[in-house]
Each structure stands twice: as structure tokens, then as C-alpha cells.
Amino acid sequence: MKDTLKIADREFNSRLFIGTGKFSSPAVMQAAVEAAESEIVTVALRRVDLDNPNDQILEHLDPNKVLILPNTSGARDHTEAVRLAKLAAASGLPKWIKLEVTPEPRFLLPDPVETLKAAEILVKDGFNVMPYINADPILAKRLEEVGCVTVMPLGSPIGSNQGIKTLENIKIILDLVNIPVVVDAGLGKPSDAALAMELGASAVLVNTAIATAGNPTEMAKAFKLAVIAGRCAYLSKIPETKDFAEASSPLSGLLR
Amino acid sequence: MSFKKVLEKFDPSLTKHKIDQVSDEEIEVLLFKEKFSLDDLIPLLSPAAEKNLSKLSIKAKNKTLQHFGRTIKLYAPLYLSSYCRNSCVYCNFNKKNKTARRRLSLKEAQKEAQILFDYGFRHILLVAGEDPDFINREYLAELIKNLKTKFSGVSVEIAPLEAQEYLQLENLGLDGLTIYQETYDHKVYREVHAGGSKSDFWWRLATPERGGQAKLRELGIGFLLGLADWRVEGFYLGMHAAYLMKNFWQSQISISFPRIRNIEASFRPPQRVSDKNLLQLITALRLVFPHVDMTLSTRECPALRDDLIGVGITRMSAGSKTSPGGYANAGQNESKQFSLEDHRSPLEVSQSISSAGFDPVFKDWERLFDREKL
Numbered sequence: 215m216k217d218t219l220k221i222a223d224r225e226f227n228s229r230l231f232i233g234t235g236k237f238s239s240p241a242v243m244q245a246a247v248e249a250a251e252s253e254i255v256t257v258a259l260r261r262v263d264l265d266n267p268n269d270q271i272l273e274h275l276d277p278n279k280v281l282i283l284p285n286t287s288g289a290r291d292h293t294e295a296v297r298l299a300k301l302a303a304a305s306g307l308p309k310w311i312k313l314e315v316t317p318e319p320r321f322l323l324p325d326p327v328e329t330l331k332a333a334e335i336l337v338k339d340g341f342n343v344m345p346y347i348n349a350d351p352i353l354a355k356r357l358e359e360v361g362c363v364t365v366m367p368l369g370s371p372i373g374s375n376q377g378i379k380t381l382e383n384i385k386i387i388l389d390l391v392n393i394p395v396v397v398d399a400g401l402g403k404p405s406d407a408a409l410a411m412e413l414g415a416s417a418v419l420v421n422t423a424i425a426t427a428g429n430p431t432e433m434a435k436a437f438k439l440a441v442i443a444g445r446c447a448y449l450s451k452i453p454e455t456k457d458f459a460e461a462s463s464p465l466s467g468l469l470r
Numbered sequence: 471m472s473f474k475k476v477l478e479k480f481d482p483s484l485t486k487h488k489i490d491q492v493s494d495e496e497i498e499v500l501l502f503k504e505k506f507s508l509d510d511l512i513p514l515l516s517p518a519a520e521k522n523l524s525k526l527s528i529k530a531k532n533k534t535l536q537h538f539g540r541t542i543k544l545y546a547p548l549y550l551s552s553y554c555r556n557s558c559v560y561c562n563f564n565k566k567n568k569t570a571r572r573r574l575s576l577k578e579a580q581k582e583a584q585i586l587f588d589y590g591f592r593h594i595l596l597v598a599g600e601d602p603d604f605i606n607r608e609y610l611a612e613l614i615k616n617l618k619t620k621f622s623g624v625s626v627e628i629a630p631l632e633a634q635e636y637l638q639l640e641n642l643g644l645d646g647l648t649i650y651q652e653t654y655d656h657k658v659y660r661e662v663h664a665g666g667s668k669s670d671f672w673w674r675l676a677t678p679e680r681g682g683q684a685k686l687r688e689l690g691i692g693f694l695l696g697l698a699d700w701r702v703e704g705f706y707l708g709m710h711a712a713y714l715m716k717n718f719w720q721s722q723i724s725i726s727f728p729r730i731r732n733i734e735a736s737f738r739p740p741q742r743v744s745d746k747n748l749l750q751l752i753t754a755l756r757l758v759f760p761h762v763d764m765t766l767s768t769r770e771c772p773a774l775r776d777d778l779i780g781v782g783i784t785r786m787s788a789g790s791k792t793s794p795g796g797y798a799n800a801g802q803n804e805s806k807q808f809s810l811e812d813h814r815s816p817l818e819v820s821q822s823i824s825s826a827g828f829d830p831v832f833k834d835w836e837r838l839f840d841r842e843k844l
Contacts, residue, residue, distance in 0.1 A: 236539020319722040320761040
């Protein structure tokens with residue numbers, strides 16, 4: 215059975231998104247993206263030079279192989295986020311935007327009020343909006359209602375490698391919304407990514423855990439395999455956990 | 471409550487006593503810690519911590535890697551004017567110094583900026599001596615408006631302004647301010663800043679707060695290493711950073727480590743701060759503030775700067791000239807604010823960063839002003 219991820223009008227084979235920050239060089243980033251076989255790669259607009267046709271980050275990404283998903287990292291309110299998104303579109307990047315509004319520079323937690331405002335404006339302007347949010351189920355619903363194409367709840371603060379601390383709320387989001395849920399931020403190791411996929415997340419986004427690993431290429435591969443394993447387990451319908459032991463070979467057959 | 475009220479609660483001699491009294495046992499506890507708090511600053515800055523500095527600096531390196539990845543941001547200073555009404559004893563721009571002075575016209579400043587732009591810089595720091603006759607609000611407004619059509623980040627290191635003035639400049643695109651308190655020791659401050667508006671310790675101390683009120687994106691602080699006991703100063707700097715983070719939560723706080731290097735203008739720094747001391751200061755502040763950008767300028771020599779890549783430091787200047795017009799007129803004997811130790815070109819510094827396994831980052835924000843295509 216073909217199991218592709220559909221977001222807006224595009225289909226993707228990979229369910230692992232890669233962030234491009236924190237790598238030791240654009241070449242190392244490129245190798246990691248290739249090893250991950252990722253098809254959605256997010257790029258901070260603050261880091262790329264849109265006026266420079268030879269920008270090092272963009273030069274290392276092939277738009278025929280990956281969707282370059284610009285993000286509004288660093289925006290402090292909806293006005294800045296909207297301006298950044300429009301700049302990206304004006305410079306020829308696809309009209310997709312990973313919306314990040316993080317007014318507090320230390321924990322980089324997303325501002326729900328400003329994110330919703332920006333999302334409404336950008337959706338009306340024709341963008342495919344993928345908002346980064348705290349794992350707030352009601353906010354996720356509100357963003358779905360205004361027309362976002364995914365929601366991207368955080369597992370734990372960005373770059374923290376703490377894994378999925380927002381587990382219960384992510385379960386509620388998965389239960390409530392009808393658009394793809396991409397678990398973003400805080401996934402520190404492949405098993406965290408596998409857990410998100412086992413829960414039923416449509417995809418995960420990883421950056422720090424790969425970029426700062428001793429061997430980013432191998433870690434990218436490990437995340438790829440974990441995402442495939444987690445997805446496969448989810449599709450195979452994971453048996454429920456039980457309070458008591460249950461024999462693998464039931465006795466009932468022998469007693470008949 | 472202003473930071474003045476916080477600072478007044480701490481007696482420098484008592485703080486020094488506490489730092490000196492830290493025991494080896496207290497330091498051993500720190501070696502097993504993963505999360506550090508402000509309470510750890512005193513032991514981290516103590517003489518007792520020196521024995522375990524290598525272990526602590528490895529922890530600091532790991533924290534930097536986790537929060538900033540393998541990247542070092544680059545910027546350059548642009549000196550606008552060497553006219554100054556102050557008489558800071560450690561500075562070549564001291565009004566008492568009989569030296570050739572210069573203020574760049576707007577056109578000259580833009581020419582200097584273009585040179586930096588061509589080197590690849592997208593973040594610049596405008597620096598000027600403190601004399602409102604030469605660097606006034608109109609001049610700054612015009613210059614910032616113009617520079618923001620090109621540069622992603624424009625910050626100032628100039629005479630302190632009123633909050634309203636910062637707000638006006640912020641509206642034109644100013645991203646941040648850098649202001650060194652020079653020393654948090656009131657007594658030493660008075661001794662080295664005898665004349666001019668800079669002699670007002672409290673007005674200067676509250677400058678980052680006024681920048682925070684104007685919602686500047688970045689507030690850079692620091693003290694001049696060599697004026698007073700660096701351990702005590704490090705403690706106050708940490709308190710200052712923590713205060714600003716709590717009260718101006720939307721501004722990014724950054725810390726610089728300007729160290730008096732060369733003895734010039736007959737000034738001998740009263741306190742010696744060794745390379746090892748500098749490493750301890752950076753390590754202590756990094757462990758307590760894992761998210762804060764930390765800057766090391768070309769005041770320091772190439773070998774030390776290369777060694778400190780990734781050990782707390784996340785931002786560096788490169789190819790700097792510290793006299794107005796210094797980029798266009800390289801080699802001319804203009805009055806420099808201070809002497810530099812790292813004379814490598816921006817390209818050479820970038821290459822050193824790459825060789826250390828880090829990505830030199832010239833652009834880390836997007837200019838949102840005057841984009842015609844919007």
C-alpha cells in the first residue's frame with residue numbers, strides 16, 4: 215500500500231523534515247538531508263541571503279528534490295512574520311511558510327495570539343501555512359479553522375533534546391484535528407521520533423539532534439529509519455498495553 | 471524596580487569575600503551538575519574553581535554546542551567619530567589627548583559601510599565617541615535609515631540615549647545597542663571617568679533598561695576587563711544580565727568581554743586578567759546563561775580567539791578598524807580607540823572558523839525595512 219504524506223496539494227514519500235540551522239557547514243547539512251532522504255527542508259529566512267543568487271544554504275538544496283520550506287524564525291510578532299513570509303515569496307521561493315513567532319529569545323516558545331493572527335493573514339494571501347505551536351489542542355483547532363495546512367506542535371522547547379514532554383496534549387491534538395500533525399522541536403534521539411510516529415503523527419521535524427551529533431550524516435540516517443519504523447508500527451495497529459500478563463501462546467487452543 | 475536597586479543590595483567587598491571563601495567541596499558538587507542557576511555564579515567565578523576549569527569549560531562547550539550548534543556569527547564595527555567630551559583614562563578618544571580627530575560625513579560613513587558589505591558583513595555595529603555636537607539624533611536617524619536598506623542588523627555603541635530616542639531609532643530599523651558599564655564598582659568608576667557625561671554612573675547603568683523599554687531586539691552588556699576585580703565584576707554582570715532577561719523578556723541579551731590589552735596613553739590597567747581568567751569568566755557565564763550570545767572582539771590575539779571558538783563564544787568581529795574611515799584609508803595613522811591584536815582579514819577569520827569545524831555566519835536576521843518589492 216502506498217503511504218504518502220499529503221499536505222495541501224503535494225504528496226511526499228518522506229515523513230522526516232529537516233531543519234538547516236546549527237550545522238558546521240552547508241555541505242554537512244546537504245549530506246544529512248540526503249542521508250535522511252528528506253523531502254521537506256526548512257530554512258530560516260534570517261539566515262539566507264535572498265538577494266544573493268549564490269547563497270550558500272540555498273545553493274546546497276535542490277528544489278527539484280526537496281520542498282524548501284522557509285521559516286520565520288526570529289519574528290517577534292505577526293507583522294514581522296508576515297513581512298518575512300512575503301519577502302520569501304517575492305524572492306521566488308514557493309508560497310509555503312513554516313510560521314514561527316517566538317517573542318522570547320531564550321526558550322523560543324511560540325506566541326499563540328500572534329501566530330493565529332499571522333496565520334489568518336497569510337492563508338488569505340494564498341500561502342500554505344504550517345504553524346509552529348505549543349501543544350495546545352484548541353489553538354490547533356483554531357489554526358485548522360483558519361485554513362492552515364498542518365499544525366506543528368512542539369515536543370519540548372526547541373533545541374532542548376528533551377523528547378516529547380507534551381505527550382498527552384499531542385495525543386489530544388491527534389484526536390481532534392483533521393490536518394497533518396508534524397511534531398516539531400525537542401526530539402533529541404531517534405526513539406523520540408519513533409514515539410511520535412507510533413502515536414500517529416503525520417511527520418516529525420528534526421534539526422539540533424542531527425546537526426550537533428558527532429556524525430550528522432549517520433544520525434540523519436538513524437532518524438530516517440526510526441520514522442519509518444514508527445510509521446510502520448502505527449499502520450500495523452499497535453496492540454494495547456495491558457495490566458496483566460497474557461501468554462503469547464494461549465492455552466485455550468490446547469484445552470479444546 | 472531598576473537594576474540600580476538590585477546593585478545597591480550587594481556590597482563589593484562582601485561579594486569578594488564570598489567568592490574567596492568558596493571551598494573545593496562546593497566546586498566538586500558543580501562538576502556533577504547539568505543545570506546551573508544564578509546561585510552557582512559565585513562558586514563558578516571563585517579561585518577554588520580554577521583547579522577544575524578544564525572540566526567546567528568542557529561543560530560550557532557542550533552547552534554552547536547544544537544551543538548554538540556549530541556556528542559563529544560575524545560582525546564588524548564601523549567607527550563614525552573620534553570626538554569625545556569624556557576623559558576616560560583608558561581610552562585614546564579621551565578629550566585630553568592631543569590627537570587628530572575625525573567625524574565621518576554621512577556619505578563617508580556609507581562608503582565605509584559599503585566596504586564592509588562587500589566583505590560579506592550583514593551585521594554592523596556603529597561606534598562613536600560621545601559628543602552630541604558630532605553624533606546627534608538626526609545624523610544617526612539618517613544613517614540608520616540608509617544602512618537598513620542594505621544590512622540585516624544595525625546596532626549602536628554610542629553615548630547613552632533616552633528611551634524615546636531609542637524608540638525613534640528602532641522605528642527606523644535600529645536592532646540593538648551595546649553599552650559597557652566599564653566597571654560595576656562605583657568607586658573605581660569615579661576614578662577612571664573623571665569628566666564628561668560619562669561620569670554619571672547610574673545614567674549609564676540604566677541604558678540597557680531604556681533600550682529594553684524601546685523594545686530593541688538586542689541589548690549587549692559587558693565590563694572592561696582590567697579595571698576592577700574581574701570575579702566581582704563577573705558576578706554583577708551576571709546579575710545585570712538576569713535582571714534584563716526578566717524585565718525585558720523580548721530582547722536578546724548578549725555579553726562581550728573587552729579586555730584592556732595594550733598599555734597606551736600612559737594607562738596601566740589596575741588589575742591583571744590572564745587568558746585563564748578570561749576563560750573562567752566565559753565558562754561561568756555560559757554555564758549560567760546557556761542561551762546568551764557571547765562576543766569576543768579583535769582586541770584578542772588570533773590564537774586565543776581560535777581556541778575559544780565554541781567554548782562559550784558565539785560571535786566575533788573580524789577585520790576591524792577602530793578609527794573613523796579606517797576601512798577606506800587602511801594604513802593611515804588615524805587615531806584609533808584602542809589597539810587590536812587580531813589583524814586577520816574577514817576571509818582569514820572565516821577560514822579559521824571553518825577549520826575549527828564551525829560555520830561562519832554573516833547573516834542572522836532579515837532586514838524588514840525599505841524592501842521595494844514588498
